[in-house]
Amino acid sequence: MENQSFAMKGGEGPHSYLQNSSLQRNAIEAQKKVIEEAIANNFNPIITHTQNPTNLICIADLGCSTGPNTFIAIQTIIQAIQSHYVPNITMANRDNMNLDRKFYKLFPSNKTLEFLVFFNDQVSNDFNTLFKNLPNYNLNNKTYFACGVPGSFHGRLFPKQTLHFVHSSASLNWLSNVPKEIMDRRSSAWNKGRIHCINAPKQVREAYEAQFKEDFESFLDARAQEVVGNGLMALQIPTTPDIIVESSDIDPSTVFELLGSSLMDMAKAGMISEEKVDSFNLPLFFSPIKGVKQIVERNEFFSIETMEALDLENFYAFPNANIFVSIFRAALEDLIEKHFGGAIIDDLFDRFTQKVLEFPEILNPNKFKLVMLFVLLKRKM
Amino acid sequence: MENQSFAMKGGEGPHSYLQNSSLQRNAIEAQKKVIEEAIANNFNPIITHTQNPTNLICIADLGCSTGPNTFIAIQTIIQAIQSHYVPNITMANRDNMNLDRKFYKLFPSNKTLEFLVFFNDQVSNDFNTLFKNLPNYNLNNKTYFACGVPGSFHGRLFPKQTLHFVHSSASLNWLSNVPKEIMDRRSSAWNKGRIHCINAPKQVREAYEAQFKEDFESFLDARAQEVVGNGLMALQIPTTPDIIVESSDIDPSTVFELLGSSLMDMAKAGMISEEKVDSFNLPLFFSPIKGVKQIVERNEFFSIETMEALDLENFYAFPNANIFVSIFRAALEDLIEKHFGGAIIDDLFDRFTQKVLEFPEILNPNKFKLVMLFVLLKRKM
Numbered sequence: 001m002e003n004q005s006f007a008m009k010g011g012e013g014p015h016s017y018l019q020n021s022s023l024q025r026n027a028i029e030a031q032k033k034v035i036e037e038a039i040a041n042n043f044n045p046i047i048t049h050t051q052n053p054t055n056l057i058c059i060a061d062l063g064c065s066t067g068p069n070t071f072i073a074i075q076t077i078i079q080a081i082q083s084h085y086v087p088n089i090t091m092a093n094r095d096n097m098n099l100d101r102k103f104y105k106l107f108p109s110n111k112t113l114e115f116l117v118f119f120n121d122q123v124s125n126d127f128n129t130l131f132k133n134l135p136n137y138n139l140n141n142k143t144y145f146a147c148g149v150p151g152s153f154h155g156r157l158f159p160k161q162t163l164h165f166v167h168s169s170a171s172l173n174w175l176s177n178v179p180k181e182i183m184d185r186r187s188s189a190w191n192k193g194r195i196h197c198i199n200a201p202k203q204v205r206e207a208y209e210a211q212f213k214e215d216f217e218s219f220l221d222a223r224a225q226e227v228v229g230n231g232l233m234a235l236q237i238p239t240t241p242d243i244i245v246e247s248s249d250i251d252p253s254t255v256f257e258l259l260g261s262s263l264m265d266m267a268k269a270g271m272i273s274e275e276k277v278d279s280f281n282l283p284l285f286f287s288p289i290k291g292v293k294q295i296v297e298r299n300e301f302f303s304i305e306t307m308e309a310l311d312l313e314n315f316y317a318f319p320n321a322n323i324f325v326s327i328f329r330a331a332l333e334d335l336i337e338k339h340f341g342g343a344i345i346d347d348l349f350d351r352f353t354q355k356v357l358e359f360p361e362i363l364n365p366n367k368f369k370l371v372m373l374f375v376l377l378k379r380k381m
Numbered sequence: 382m383e384n385q386s387f388a389m390k391g392g393e394g395p396h397s398y399l400q401n402s403s404l405q406r407n408a409i410e411a412q413k414k415v416i417e418e419a420i421a422n423n424f425n426p427i428i429t430h431t432q433n434p435t436n437l438i439c440i441a442d443l444g445c446s447t448g449p450n451t452f453i454a455i456q457t458i459i460q461a462i463q464s465h466y467v468p469n470i471t472m473a474n475r476d477n478m479n480l481d482r483k484f485y486k487l488f489p490s491n492k493t494l495e496f497l498v499f500f501n502d503q504v505s506n507d508f509n510t511l512f513k514n515l516p517n518y519n520l521n522n523k524t525y526f527a528c529g530v531p532g533s534f535h536g537r538l539f540p541k542q543t544l545h546f547v548h549s550s551a552s553l554n555w556l557s558n559v560p561k562e563i564m565d566r567r568s569s570a571w572n573k574g575r576i577h578c579i580n581a582p583k584q585v586r587e588a589y590e591a592q593f594k595e596d597f598e599s600f601l602d603a604r605a606q607e608v609v610g611n612g613l614m615a616l617q618i619p620t621t622p623d624i625i626v627e628s629s630d631i632d633p634s635t636v637f638e639l640l641g642s643s644l645m646d647m648a649k650a651g652m653i654s655e656e657k658v659d660s661f662n663l664p665l666f667f668s669p670i671k672g673v674k675q676i677v678e679r680n681e682f683f684s685i686e687t688m689e690a691l692d693l694e695n696f697y698a699f700p701n702a703n704i705f706v707s708i709f710r711a712a713l714e715d716l717i718e719k720h721f722g723g724a725i726i727d728d729l730f731d732r733f734t735q736k737v738l739e740f741p742e743i744l745n746p747n748k749f750k751l752v753m754l755f756v757l758l759k760r761k762m
Contacts, residue, residue, distance in 0.1 A: 049429055157526060
């Protein structure tokens with residue numbers, strides 16, 4: 001079966017991802033130092049494109065959406081690689097400078113570097129907006145050559161052994177599909193009256209977990225073919241703590257519960273059918289950290305170089321409920337519109353905002369327990 | 382100066398390029414045999430991506446628009462390459478099969494082939510529509526990996542020595558810019574009352590010729606860096622015969638004269654200002670064949686393997702004036718709308734259609750002297 005295609009809200013309008021991605025932006029800023037360190041300590045990929053006088057570095061951002069976050073991440077990565085590359089110095093000088101030996105091989109002084117960046121997202125992503133906003137993309141003197149790659153990252157997207165650095169931020173929490181069982185009325189996992197697994201029967205949660213595992217494994221298998229030996233993958237995955245300690249802590253999926261109950265309210269008011277809500281589920285899952293760890297450890301192609309929670313001070317310091325809602329609206333509007341039609345959207349998000357206002361703790365970064373997990377993987381040789 | 386961005390009409394609506402590209406489609410079909418021969422006789426590029434167990438072939442279509450013609454061209458190219466590739470046979474068997482020796486080196490029997498296709502057009506091209514219509518682009522079992530590359534092909538678009546086969550059809554007739562002189566009131570080349578160089582003073586035509594030469598040379602210089610040694614470029618360029626023999630023959634740029642006079646009629650009727658028409662010129666030029674030949678011969682990077690007029694029987698057998706006009710509308714509407722606003726478009730193309738109806742010889746393929754020139758270039762080693 002072909003994967004369903006979920007994309008962020010396109011264009012540059014008031015509800016677009018482009019205008020409503022400050023949460024993701026904070027995470028991109030927070031990972032800057034970690035990525036710089038990752039590249040400084042671990043970047044020595046096999047160079048597969050061997051023509052003189054240039055070495056080609058291929059970078060992919062998987063789940064890039066429409067910008068601007070993807071451009072910031074790419075800039076961080078390229079600058080970090082360039083800062084290791086000191087052209088026009090002799091090998092002897094390099095030895096004196098005590099540079100790591102592995103960089104000699106990668107960047108001999110008679111070679112220049114070129115960068116090819118693949119921006120990937122679903123076919124339904126608004127690539128036109130992405131391309132229009134490419135920074136410094138003048139005729140000459142490009143920092144990198146850019147291209148857009150449409151398609152699901154749960155399958156193959158690139159030729160074998162072409163990628164030297166893969167980045168993916170806040171994308172692996174999107175599932176390829178809603179788990180089948182929870183859509184099946186005859187199944188014990190049928191998810192009636194909800195749109196997510198939070199506070200659902202155990203079988204629903206297990207179905208989500210199984211789908212996350214299957215998808216993440218597919219992702220790793222596809223990348224294992226595409227990433228060169230010693231190539232790096234920097235994955236930023238929204239997760240939850242393994243154990244919720246304080247009773248006042250809020251599971252981040254509570255957001256989906258509020259949205260689901262807004263939909264149920266509209267069903268009860270006769271504005272949409274209850275059946276329509278029963279058949280709608282979000283293909284999104286915030287895995288506990290240990291779930292991510294198990295999957296990555298079990299895979300045979302990548303070694304774990306780093307796994308840490310990003311230090312996101314002020315990450316969730318949402319100034320108000322409207323901004324909080326707008327971030328989820330940019331991510332979910334297209335998906336909801338596809339199922340329910342566009343007529344209910346404004347009303348739905350008004351109701352959702354009302355529920356957030358009635359539950360202000362959700363805006364508190366100390367209580368809303370989303371953990372942005374940074375995982376650095378290295379392709380085994 | 383950054384190039385202006387001209388793109389075909391996006392989307393899939395009644396005036397879109399997608400629905401109105403039958404003329405270009407005919408040319409794509411007509412070149413099929415020529416491309417197959419070109420690959421059979423000349424395809425032995427240096428392989429720059431050297432990882433086992435796969436050889437990577439990179440193909441670019443420059444000026445791809447939104448489909449479907451680009452997909453047909455790519456399919457022709459890939460099938461032609463694959464038909465030379467006979468996997469799982471031993472070298473001895475290959476000798477017995479009397480295959481050309483150069484293919485041994487390119488395709489040893491222990492390697493498989495992968496294809497990466499770069500679809501390029503201006504940043505303003507509708508890549509969303511292009512991606513949506515990618516054929517057979519399922520999760521698994523892709524014939525090729527696809528990506529979109531936004532930007533002007535008059536400058537660099539790809540890393541050095543990455544492309545094995547470049548295709549460009551009916552795109553090099555688009556100029557990077559309207560020549561500056563013809564926009565300058567103080568210049569003897571000022572193009573008052575016209576939108577093209579047809580039947581204009583000599584200076585206007587010379588300005589167009591100079592711009593075409595500059596642009597084509599920039600194109601060749603950029604590609605010389607990007608195409609691997611022995612790599613091929615198949616260019617399909619709309620041209621005119623060097624000498625118009627019969628007095629009843631029609632210069633294809635007559636189309637632009639009819640469109641320009643429709644605009645002047647609207648100016649005279651007070652619907653648009655005459656100044657607005659004076660400052661509008663089409664960045665399009667159909668070079669005489671000898672002009673193309675001179676530029677290609679003078680360049681030092683590519684050898685000419687083939688240069689021939691495509692045999693386009695029935696190519697211009699337009700069933701009627703409406704279809705004729707719709708093809709030019711899909712190509713020119715965005716450009717006109719940008720300058721004059723959208724309000725005049727329908728009226729303008731009604732007037733244009735009327736002028737075509739009053740000059741029915743323009744629909745006659747024996748009189749309308751557009752020559753689709755096929756040029757096969759090979760990158761020198």
